[in-house]
Amino acid sequence: MKDDTLTAILTDSRRFHSAFDTLIFNTALPGFSFFHETEPRNLLRDREKTSAFLAKVSHLAQPFLSRDPALKTHLLWSNVQPNLPTTVANVIDWADFRLTTPRYEAVKALGRQIFGGSTTFSFLTTCKDVEGPLLDHPDVISMDVSRNGDFRGDPILFDTCLQNAFDPKTT
Structure with missing residues (x-):
């Protein structure tokens, strides 16, 4: 078996x-x-x-594999690495990196299947890399990130998102 x-x-x-x-x-x-x-x-x-x-x-x-079910889990999905589109261009179609409704739903379903129903999420993307209706979801955050050849972006890019994700007043 x-x-x-x-x-x-x-x-x-x-x-x-x-x-x-x-x-x-x-x-x-x-x-x-x-x-x-x-x-x-x-x-x-x-x-x-x-x-x-x-x-x-x-x-x-x-x-x-060995998580404590009593702990809160917050998962972050991101496609905002500045050089990501050019890095994957010769390997994988950029459409596979865009946040679409089926991808959004699949990530949330799988995350909750693995970590439980109380799992929360943040989806970080740009306006160009997400299906428009998803921008109305509170866990989808559009960021103004310029695409370029740099691997690293702004070192504090995720700070506000992560602070909100772990702030008991906002979660």
Whole structure:
């Protein structure tokens, strides 16, 4: 019998494959990729490198696997990294990064499935990168971010959003 728990999915090297010479995908996690890995194709061909990658993925997944249900969870979705459109241009269609109603609903459903019904969200985007009607949702925040080649944006960009997310008066 196949084990479909998140731990099993993340530690089964047979579920991973590389694409576009720059991304690593897991067949059980559609639309989710690992981007900042050096030489993904070679990484997945080398047993030692694959083992180290799977250990890193398992470590990063721990907050999702062993959370305290009594704690409040707030999830943040963002597509405002200044260089994101140019960085992904040769790999993934920018439309896959826009905040659409189906994507908004899927993120919220999955977040609540994993972390419980009281999970709250912030979706950070720009007016150009979101379906118009979503701007009326209180958890969708449009930010004035200029697109450019810089990896880093304004260091305080998320401050107000995160302060509001964790302020008992606003949540």
